[in-house]
Amino acid sequence: MQNLKNKTALITGGSKGIGYGIAEALLEQGMKVAITSRSAAKAEEVAGQLSQKGEVLGIGADVRDFASQQKAVEQVVKRWGQLDVLVANAGLGHFAAIEDLTVEQWQETIDTNLTGVFYSIKAGVEALKKTKGYFITISSLAGTNFFPKGSAYNASKFGLTGFTQSVMLDLRQYGIKVTTIMPGSVATYFNNQQPKEDWKIQIEDLGQMVVDLLHMHPRTLPSKIEVRPTQPSQQ
Numbered sequence: 639m640q641n642l643k644n645k646t647a648l649i650t651g652g653s654k655g656i657g658y659g660i661a662e663a664l665l666e667q668g669m670k671v672a673i674t675s676r677s678a679a680k681a682e683e684v685a686g687q688l689s690q691k692g693e694v695l696g697i698g699a700d701v702r703d704f705a706s707q708q709k710a711v712e713q714v715v716k717r718w719g720q721l722d723v724l725v726a727n728a729g730l731g732h733f734a735a736i737e738d739l740t741v742e743q744w745q746e747t748i749d750t751n752l753t754g755v756f757y758s759i760k761a762g763v764e765a766l767k768k769t770k771g772y773f774i775t776i777s778s779l780a781g782t783n784f785f786p787k788g789s790a791y792n793a794s795k796f797g798l799t800g801f802t803q804s805v806m807l808d809l810r811q812y813g814i815k816v817t818t819i820m821p822g823s824v825a826t827y828f829n830n831q832q833p834k835e836d837w838k839i840q841i842e843d844l845g846q847m848v849v850d851l852l853h854m855h856p857r858t859l860p861s862k863i864e865v866r867p868t869q870p871s872q873q
């Protein structure tokens with residue numbers, strides 16, 4: 639996929655943070671980009687802002703609902719005729735020791751970060767077979783390193799890392815590439831933070847990483863990428 643102009647992408651959870659950064663980077667390459675949010679109004683508002691950079695569609699679609707993922711893929715194909723890239727990015731984190739972690743927090747984490755990615759990829763497979771497209775999942779270093787108060791998040795991201803690698807083996811025979819990106823700390827709104835620290839990975843850096851992956855020669859597939867701040871905070 640060396641010329642990205644007029645190629646199309648669907649990014650789950652593109653209303654802010656990493657998904658937004660990837661959307662901006664792909665638009666700058668001349669791609670047409672759909673972003674999703676749990677809120678249709680929010681998706682449309684952010685799509686309006688991004689439309690200064692190119693053609694954007696904002697779709698209300700909760701990744702925890704398979705039918706809404708199917709509809710999002712259908713909307714992209716109806717609008718632009720094809721789907722080339724699907725970035726399964728939407729995710730959240732609840733961090734608490736096991737005795738404090740609630741059943742609802744566990745379920746929301748697994749349903750969003752793991753089952754939600756399964757739904758998104760399942761919904762996109764047939765469209766991507768037609769384009770020999772590219773699936774990218776946003777896992778985390780928490781998908782390979784465990785830490786206290788991380789049981790739900792670690793479980794979701796360890797699961798996602800394994801899921802994505804297995805799907806990569808299933809789909810590469812069709813010429814579909816699958817990569818999981820595993821970032822360390824990124825400056826976003828994740829877990830009610832504000833994207834203010836300069837030492838963290840910035841969203842445009844991950845946008846650049848996705849562009850670089852899409853530009854990689856078709857014969858070569860970086861399947862799992864760990865990415866971390868060069869100089870982490872000493873706190």
Ligand SMILES: NC(=O)c1ccc[n+]([C@@H]2O[C@H](COP(=O)([O-])OP(=O)(O)OC[C@H]3O[C@@H](n4cnc5c(N)ncnc54)[C@H](OP(=O)(O)O)[C@@H]3O)[C@@H](O)[C@H]2O)c1
Pocket residue numbers: 650651652653654655656657674675676677680699700701702727728729730731750751754776777778779820821822823824825826827828829
């Ligand atoms: N920030 C980090 O340090 C870091 C590090 C490693 C990995 N990650 C991963 O990166 C991904 C993006 O996180 P972020 O840091 O960009 O966080 P963020 O700034 O909080 O953005 C999260 C995005 O996910 C969307 N989202 C959440 N639940 C959703 C659902 N059920 N359906 C659809 N969209 C949903 C949100 O949209 P709405 O709120 O508008 O619905 C928002 O666009 C996550 O998978 C996260 O685990 C983050």
